[in-house]
Structures are given as structure tokens and as C-alpha cells.
Amino acid sequence: MxxxxxxxxxxxxxxxxxxxxxxxxxxxxxxxxxxxxxxxxxxxxxxxxxxxxxxxxxxxxxxxxxxxFKMAKIGYHFIISTIITTVSVLIIVTFSSMAAFSFSRLRYKGRDFLYSLFFLGLILPTQSFLVGMFVMFRVAHILNTLWSVILPVSAIGLPIAVLLIKAFFDSLPSSLEESALIEGANVLQIFWFISLPIANAIIATVIVFNTINAWNEFMLPFVMIQSDRFKPLTTSLYVFSTKHSAKLTLKLAALTIIATPMFIIYFIFQNQIQKGITAGALKD
Amino acid sequence: MFYGIINMIAKKNSYILFALPAVLLFLVIVVIPLLFTVVFSFTEWRRFNIIKFGTFEHYIRSLSDPVLGKAFIHNFLYILFTIFLESGTGLLLAGIVIHLKRSIIYRSLFFSPIILPSIVVGVLWRQIYAYHAGLLNSILTGLGGKDIDWLSYPFTMISVSIVSGWLFAGFFMTIFYAGLARIPDSIIESAKLDGASASGIFLKIELPLIKNLIMLALLIVTTGGFKGFDLFQILLRRDPLESGIVLPVFLVRTFFENQDIGYGSAVSMLLTLVVIAIIIVINFINKIFVGRVEEF
Structure with a gap:
């Protein structure tokens, strides 16, 4: 900003x-x-x-x-949330930066068509493919696994990440890459050693908002994961709060445990986080 | 902005490999399920078995489904309320903080709720609205009022919208603030020297200069109004009287809890069409009345 x-x-x-x-x-x-x-x-x-x-x-x-902490098994579900978030963000960052690099810097058949595909993802609400995805996951037997959340969270995060990183590459001249090419570097080396380091600011933004999104995701695990063993913090807390609806202060204590570290992280990295959330939400 | 040199790196069809992981993941998880959903919406199901293809039954049924109609009305109410509570409040806050020194602490505090997961926000506000031992009713009775059941008819939609406003007003404040901060100080200063009032500066100078951001906010609020699931599910849970049923919740109940894949797919298509229609209409208004939306 x-x-x-x-x-x-x-x-x-x-x-x-x-x-x-x-x-x-x-x-x-x-x-x-x-x-x-x-x-x-x-x-x-x-x-x-x-x-x-x-x-x-x-x-x-x-x-x-x-x-x-004990009753809501916050430690256990924290680990599940961490796995889901880490894997999804890794997938999003790797896939989207490679794709954005190719859309901005490389030429091949069908490039612009593939790029335009991602615009579809910008306008579609998750609900428009949720039913088909649910049935597909059921048939493929990945309902009730971490993949049933990781895959959609990654796929939904891709379009805006691709767009942001591509726009960033487009705003820079490609002279560095060209001279590397003349020096005899191959495209993979150029991507890894030149383009990726240049884009680190926008990649940080992509990491920030996708981490927050994946960590806070509620609807997908609500629909996809029924077994307690694989529930992330969000839906496990939902079950906890419905099971123990009368233990009011206990529930509020569970919320406090979740919220406090998030507030601390927010106040340390608030510029990055504000930038990340606004950039991510402006996809509409 | 395209620099001429950008595409200079040699052309080779094997370069498609760079885009392939992202494209494949997107195709398999988004595009193919989307096509499935379209087909499913014309298909008769019994639990998870297809019985008949090529039926319009679900769409016909949707036209006369009273609960679906209720959900639509609730979505529109929610949008109406949140336009004021989310973007309106955000605009007001931005309009105030932009004219005050040392506003960073206000800005970061107003923004802070949005980082919380919806489960924390929902469970907390459910307790705030609770009939017994709720924050709101405690304040009310303390002031000599009566207890109110905030999460049921006729308060449901406004109560949920207030939570949305609380959650997102800071986000819109941040967007509007960034837009207002771009207006050169000299413009505001000369207006002040010419004796313009504070409301004059806000309404006649600042608002017109960020009208594209206002349109953007409207787009986010209206499309978001058809996507919101978490707060409704967490605040209202079963909601047996459907006093706060909205489309996304109705959708999940249909295909997931009642396992009615066909009807669920049709509802999902209706929801998609509405969202796309809104995007088209707002873009259209934008083109005619506002002009190009500035890159942000």
C-alpha cells in the first residue's frame, strides 16, 4: 500500500x-x-x-x-492444520510461479489459451464446482483424507496467484533473463536463479494470503472431512463448540488460545498481512 | 503494460511443461467438477446412484421451492445490510482516519478481526448474541431493557450482517484509505484554503476520486453475499426454522446432508448464474458510469 x-x-x-x-x-x-x-x-x-x-x-x-487445550485436542488439530496449510501453500507457490513465468517469459503453442483458463477461476465461486468435486472425491476414495482439502484449497488459490505473479513479471523488462540465455543458461536455470529471486516480494504476498486462507478454511473441511482424526482446527473447534455448548467459558478459552498467536503474528507482520489480504481479495 | 522484449526468450513447445502442473491441477479440481455439476443438475439421483439423465425436474422444482425462495430473499437482505455495514462503515472510517495524524494504530486495530478464522468469530458472536449470559443481552438488561433472541426471526439476518460488518469493515477501510491517500495533499489543502467544509471535501472531492474503488467494494460485497457460508453455519447451526437460511447453506444441506446430488447441482448452477450475472451487471455499470477500474 x-x-x-x-x-x-x-x-x-x-x-x-x-x-x-x-x-x-x-x-x-x-x-x-x-x-x-x-x-x-x-x-x-x-x-x-x-x-x-x-x-x-x-x-x-x-x-x-x-x-x-486438552479437551479440544488443540495440539493435535493444530498439526493437521499446519500440514494442510504447508502443503497447499507449497503447491500454490511452486505451480503458480512456474506457470506465471511461462505465461510471461516463454512462448509456446496454446499459451494464451491456458492463461485465459485461469480467469475462469477468478469469477467462479467455490460452490459452483463443490458438488461435482464432492462426488468425484467420493468415487476416487479421497473423501476423509487430507488431500480432499489440500487439493481444492490449492486449486482455488492458483488463479489469483498466477495473475499476480504474471503481472509482476510483465512489469519488469526481461533483459536479465535474455543476457543469461545468451550466456548459455537453460530455461530452468533462468527460472530458478533469476526470475524467482526477482519476484520474491510478490511471492511473499502470495504466501501470506494463501497461508491465512488455508489456515482459516472452514467450508471445505466441513464438507469433505467427517472423521475426527483428519479435522483441522476450524472444523474440530466447530464440533467441540456444539458438543460442549454449555461450557461457555471453556469455549471462549479455546477461542482465545487460537486467536492470541494470530493477533501476535498480525501485529508483527501487519504491513505484509494487510497487503496480502487486500491483494488476495481484490481478485473479484 | 507489455514490454516488447518480454516474449523474446526462444519459442519451444516443450515449455508448456512449466504451465502444466498448475493447469492440470486447476482442470482436475475446478473445471472437470464444474462440468460434472452441470451434467448432474440434469440428472436424477437416488443417493449416490444415477437413475435418469436429461431431466429438467430439478430446475422446475427449484422454481416452486419455498425454502429456496426464502434463501434467495435472505441473500438479498444480507447484501443490502452488508453494503452499509461492511463497505459503508469502511468508507466512513477511511474518511475519518485520512484526516487525522497518527492514525496507524486505529487502522491496524480496525483491520485486525479479519485475520481470525471464521470459527473463532462465529463462536464468539454466538455467545455475544446468546439469550442467556450473552454480552448484548447483559448490556440490554443492565440498561433496563428486555432479553432478545438475536439469532432468530426477525433479527437473524441483521444480526449475522452485523458480524460481517464487524469482520470486514476494516478491510474496506484499508482499501478506501489507500485510494484516498493517493489524492495529492495539495488538492485537499487548496480546498481547505478556499473554505470548503469537511463534508464538502469528503463528498465533493474525495468520494468522486475513489468511485472506482467504491464500485469494486460493491462488487466484492454483492458477490460475497452469495458465497458466505461459514458465519451462517457457525452462528445459526441447524437453524430449524430457517430464519437465516441462505443459498450456500441450502446448497450444502441439499447435496451433503440430504445427499440429493441432482437438486444440489441445480442449486449450485443457480448460485453460479446469479454471481456471474452480478459481475456482468457491475462491470457494465462500471464501464458506463465510472470508467476503467484503476489497478490497485
Missing amino acids: NKKHKSYNREFTGVFGKALRIFLVFALIVYLLPILWMYVSSARTNADFINAPLKIPSRLYFGNYVKA
């Missing part, structure tokens, strides 16, 4: 500026109230919470976190 405008002269000053700032602070408090409430309530006993959900508790009870 654009950061040119650091020195400011469009600031509203005076009473109006102050009023705006007060309004903004108020809006922010309302906005963050749910999160604050989650943090406070997750450290209370259920009985204490049900009596007065709004009260600031006099004593905090941290046992919820340990209990929630």
Missing part, C-alpha cells in the same frame, strides 16, 4: 478534528469490546460467568486454558 503521504497537511484540526478523534476512539472501543470480553471471560469459571457475564471478575481462573 501507498505510504508516500507521511507529512500531512490535510489533517482536520480544531474542535472538529478533536470531535472526529473522540468519535473514532469511541468506535474503536465498541469495535474491540467483543475481543476484550472474550479475553476477560475466558479466564473465569463457568458459574461465575453465568451469574454476571459483564462483571469484571475479582479473581481470574486460568485453568480453562489448560482444560480447553
Whole structure:
């Protein structure tokens, strides 16, 4: 995102500026109230919470976190989510950078047709091929395996990644690659040693938003994976929250365990993440 | 932008190998299942066995299915609400932060909910809306009001839309902020010197200059309004009275829970057609009234 405008002269000053700032602070408090409430309530006993959900508790009870971690098997499902995310992102990055390189830098028969194929992926909602995919996976016996989530997550992530990386290559002159070609490098070497390193900024963006997407994916594992053994964090937490609907603070503790590391990562890498999410979502 | 030299690397048909992994994966997982779904939608199924090809029964049935009709109406309501709650709030926030110094902390906090998985957002807000021991009802009764069942009729759609707004307003704020930040300071400054009011600057200078981003936001909200599944499923779960049934949820129930592959495929085709129609209409409006959408 654009950061040119650091020195400011469009600031509203005076009473109006102050009023705006007060309004903004108020809006922010309302906005963050749910999160604050989650943090406070997750450290209370259920009985204490049900009596007065709004009260600031006099004593905090941290046992919820340990209990929630064990009961929701967060450690186990964390590993499943990590596998799904890592493999999908690896597939997306490798396949899309190779394809984008070929669409931008190489010439072969059918190239433009293949490229235009990916535009289809930009407009189609997942729901338009979900039923066919489900039946296909059932016939191929990969329902209830990690592949039934990894494959669609990768395929859905491809089009926008291909487009972004190709646009990036297109915006750069190919003189480096050409001189390497004249020096006698083959295309694979050019791709690996020259083009890929040049594109590292856009590839980082692609990695960021696909990691977030894959990690947060809910609908695909909801439909594809029924056995508890292969559920990622998202759908295992869904089952946990329906099974233990009465254990309110325990549920909130489980959410807190999931959310906290994400907030920490977000505040460390927020520029990258904001860029990644906006670039990824702008595909429409 | 194409530089003339880009395609200079020699032509060889074996180079197709570079594109092949991506193309094959995309064909097998997206294109072929899409074609299957089209065929399935004209096919009569009993559980997982095909009984008859070439039937229009599912499409005819869809026209008179009251639940499907309800789902459509809910989708439109959801879009109507989220246009204001997601993009409207985002625009308002962007319009404020752009005129304040040291706004980075506000911007990053407003953006932050979107990184959470929908399961966290959904379960948290289900508790916020809960009839007993919910945050909202506790505040209401504290103020002397009555408990309200937020996740059932007639509040369902507005309640879910508020969660969507909470989740995505920061995202739209970020987009609009980036657009507003591109407007040269000198324009705003001279308007201020000429005595333009704050609302005048916002409505007459800033808004027209980011109208392409506003169209983009409309596109994202309207197409997104037909794709949203997670929040509805997590917030409402079984939703036995269908007070918040929407197309994607209806679709999953039809083909997955009731194992009605044929009808599910037809619903999926209807959903696809609606999304594509929206994209075409908005692009059309965009071309006529707004002009080219700026690369972002």
C-alpha cells in the first residue's frame, strides 16, 4: 500500500478534528469490546460467568486454558492444520510461479489459451464446482483424507496467484533473463536463479494470503472431512463448540488460545498481512 | 503494460511443461467438477446412484421451492445490510482516519478481526448474541431493557450482517484509505484554503476520486453475499426454522446432508448464474458510469 503521504497537511484540526478523534476512539472501543470480553471471560469459571457475564471478575481462573487445550485436542488439530496449510501453500507457490513465468517469459503453442483458463477461476465461486468435486472425491476414495482439502484449497488459490505473479513479471523488462540465455543458461536455470529471486516480494504476498486462507478454511473441511482424526482446527473447534455448548467459558478459552498467536503474528507482520489480504481479495 | 522484449526468450513447445502442473491441477479440481455439476443438475439421483439423465425436474422444482425462495430473499437482505455495514462503515472510517495524524494504530486495530478464522468469530458472536449470559443481552438488561433472541426471526439476518460488518469493515477501510491517500495533499489543502467544509471535501472531492474503488467494494460485497457460508453455519447451526437460511447453506444441506446430488447441482448452477450475472451487471455499470477500474 501507498505510504508516500507521511507529512500531512490535510489533517482536520480544531474542535472538529478533536470531535472526529473522540468519535473514532469511541468506535474503536465498541469495535474491540467483543475481543476484550472474550479475553476477560475466558479466564473465569463457568458459574461465575453465568451469574454476571459483564462483571469484571475479582479473581481470574486460568485453568480453562489448560482444560480447553486438552479437551479440544488443540495440539493435535493444530498439526493437521499446519500440514494442510504447508502443503497447499507449497503447491500454490511452486505451480503458480512456474506457470506465471511461462505465461510471461516463454512462448509456446496454446499459451494464451491456458492463461485465459485461469480467469475462469477468478469469477467462479467455490460452490459452483463443490458438488461435482464432492462426488468425484467420493468415487476416487479421497473423501476423509487430507488431500480432499489440500487439493481444492490449492486449486482455488492458483488463479489469483498466477495473475499476480504474471503481472509482476510483465512489469519488469526481461533483459536479465535474455543476457543469461545468451550466456548459455537453460530455461530452468533462468527460472530458478533469476526470475524467482526477482519476484520474491510478490511471492511473499502470495504466501501470506494463501497461508491465512488455508489456515482459516472452514467450508471445505466441513464438507469433505467427517472423521475426527483428519479435522483441522476450524472444523474440530466447530464440533467441540456444539458438543460442549454449555461450557461457555471453556469455549471462549479455546477461542482465545487460537486467536492470541494470530493477533501476535498480525501485529508483527501487519504491513505484509494487510497487503496480502487486500491483494488476495481484490481478485473479484 | 507489455514490454516488447518480454516474449523474446526462444519459442519451444516443450515449455508448456512449466504451465502444466498448475493447469492440470486447476482442470482436475475446478473445471472437470464444474462440468460434472452441470451434467448432474440434469440428472436424477437416488443417493449416490444415477437413475435418469436429461431431466429438467430439478430446475422446475427449484422454481416452486419455498425454502429456496426464502434463501434467495435472505441473500438479498444480507447484501443490502452488508453494503452499509461492511463497505459503508469502511468508507466512513477511511474518511475519518485520512484526516487525522497518527492514525496507524486505529487502522491496524480496525483491520485486525479479519485475520481470525471464521470459527473463532462465529463462536464468539454466538455467545455475544446468546439469550442467556450473552454480552448484548447483559448490556440490554443492565440498561433496563428486555432479553432478545438475536439469532432468530426477525433479527437473524441483521444480526449475522452485523458480524460481517464487524469482520470486514476494516478491510474496506484499508482499501478506501489507500485510494484516498493517493489524492495529492495539495488538492485537499487548496480546498481547505478556499473554505470548503469537511463534508464538502469528503463528498465533493474525495468520494468522486475513489468511485472506482467504491464500485469494486460493491462488487466484492454483492458477490460475497452469495458465497458466505461459514458465519451462517457457525452462528445459526441447524437453524430449524430457517430464519437465516441462505443459498450456500441450502446448497450444502441439499447435496451433503440430504445427499440429493441432482437438486444440489441445480442449486449450485443457480448460485453460479446469479454471481456471474452480478459481475456482468457491475462491470457494465462500471464501464458506463465510472470508467476503467484503476489497478490497485
